[in-house]
Amino acid sequence: MEGILVPILISLGAFLMVFGLRYLENKERMAMIERGIDPGIRKKTSPSGALKWGLLFIGVGTGLILALIFTEYIFVGMDEDNQVAVYFGMIFICGGLGLMASHNRTKKEIEEEKKYEHQSINL
Template structure:
């Protein structure tokens, strides 16, 4: 068996294991609560207003792309006007600004609930 095929197989097995663990644990928790006589309506919170998932996805994606663009601009600025190594500056600034963009997107998505 080729070694390159083991990586995708192990990746999908890992994803399957995580999903299975989440659903089986959730099921066991719910069964334990139902056995204790707790009303099943606690699983379905109807008085909470929910923001559609696509809006949160669009906001987070937009801020991620903005962060990548700003990271590229700052990296270009740093490599042009300083003697920093471009092999280090580009990934560092792109990853940092992407993280900041995701943080801002998370905070904006939280504000959608209000």
């Protein structure tokens, strides 16, 4: 009985989540229309968000690959509990490095924009 109940509940929960999100999105649009705001206008998305997520996932993937290499070739005699720690450690280290790279790249772009604005004001 429990084996069949779990997939049913997961499917039902996923359906209700999607339905709820669509319902709330529709309510938001209707409220915008009532207030005279065009619901087609959305906030501009920043490309730095995509950069951040991309570098984070690259870092996590690199961490997983490095953890696999470490546990297979370097830490050969290690028990399973410690191998799990190596996996989590490498995921967090490499994911953090990816986020730091994203931060540095975004910071560099902002500085370049400020420099460009400063040069155009002086002209």
